[in-house]
Amino acid sequence: xxxxxxxxxxxxxxxxxxxxxxxxxxxxxxxxxxxxxxxxxxxxxxxxxxxxxxxxxxxxxxxxxxxxxxxxxxxxxxxxxxxxxxxxxxxxxxxxxxxxxxxxxxxxxxx
Amino acid sequence: xxxxxxxxxxxxxxxxxxxxxxxxxxxxxxxxxxxxxxxxxxxxxxxxxxxxxxxxxxxxxxxxxxxxxxxxxxxxxxxxxxxxxxxxxxxxxxxxxxxxxxxxxxxxxxxxxxx
Numbered sequence: 070x071x072x073x074x075x076x077x078x079x080x081x082x083x084x085x086x087x088x089x090x091x092x093x094x095x096x097x098x099x100x101x102x103x104x105x106x107x108x109x110x111x112x113x114x115x116x117x118x119x120x121x122x123x124x125x126x127x128x129x130x131x132x133x134x135x136x137x138x139x140x141x142x143x144x145x146x147x148x149x150x151x152x153x154x155x156x157x158x159x160x161x162x163x164x165x166x167x168x169x170x171x172x173x174x175x176x177x178x179x180x
Numbered sequence: 181x182x183x184x185x186x187x188x189x190x191x192x193x194x195x196x197x198x199x200x201x202x203x204x205x206x207x208x209x210x211x212x213x214x215x216x217x218x219x220x221x222x223x224x225x226x227x228x229x230x231x232x233x234x235x236x237x238x239x240x241x242x243x244x245x246x247x248x249x250x251x252x253x254x255x256x257x258x259x260x261x262x263x264x265x266x267x268x269x270x271x272x273x274x275x276x277x278x279x280x281x282x283x284x285x286x287x288x289x290x291x292x293x294x295x
Contacts, residue, residue: 073222101281113223113271113286120281158222167236168213168284170222 071096075159075171082149082178090144090174092133092159100161102126102135102142105170108155116144116157149178182206184287186272192293198260201290205253205274211235212249213284214257215271223271229255259292267294 076091094102104116104126117126122137131146142159156175162168185204193199205212210231215223226245228235231252240247244263249255259266269289275282 112288113273115283115285118281118283160222167225167228167238170224172220172222 071100071161071167071169073159073161073169073171075157075174077172077174078156079175079177082176084151084178084180085148086178088144088146088149088153088176090157090159090176092142092144092171094140094142094159094161096140096161096169099137102133103160103168104131104133104142104144105158105160106155107158107173113158149176151178151180154178184272184274184285186270186287186290188290189288190291190293192295193262194295195264196261198258199262199292200256200258201270201272201292203255203257203272203287205255205272206285208276209274209285210252210277211275211282212255213271213273213275214247214255215273217269217271217289219268226257262292262294264294267292 072095074093101120103118105113106116107113117128119126119135122135125134133142133144154177156173158173159171187202212229214226217223226240227237227247229249232249247257269291271289272287273284275284
């Protein structure tokens with residue numbers, strides 16, 4: 070079945086550091102790919118998405134590119150802030166394809 | 181625009197008891213999802229509704245879990261009888277439709293503790 074593998078956390082970075090959170094997937098067909106974020110005390114919310122190969126999703130300075138050849142959707146940000154501290158979930162699916170989430174990666178940014 | 185509403189926010193029960201969770205999706209959203217999120221894991225889809233029909237319930241433990249979405253709006257998820265391993269956060273989400281790439285909007289979740 071479909072699956073998503075994320076790098077294990079927690080990831081601790083200093084403010085203004087470069088962030089990469091790796092995500093690879095296994096799926097039949099061509100699913101949409103998502104990054105969801107859960108800030109402390111808040112519910113899950115969409116960060117960005119890409120619906121086909123080579124698409125780049127971006128939001129709030131975060132980017133991820135749908136790479137079919139490497140089955141990856143790595144999340145990047147050039148300069149993290151303390152307010153980016155959260156748990157990040159990679160997910161695939163959508164439409165009538167079941168949405169499958171990764172286990173989440175906790176990011177802590179220290180001043 | 182109001183978000184996805186869930187109640188209760190917290191529930192503590194003893195094993196073998198029953199419990200029900202309620203979800204009210206965003207107005208006009210045809211697709212509704214129930215997820216189970218165990219501590220330290222990602223959300224696991226339990227059931228997906230399109231209007232009042234079931235699209236996917238392949239991961240719903242049907243011997244103890246049931247869900248319904250009457251009139252294609254509100255939904256209720258029930259566990260009967262509960263087991264210790266059912267302790268988790270139950271998330272409800274909705275999307276405008278089930279088309280590829282649709283954004284899901286999540287409610288705050290119901291945290292269940294089974295003793």
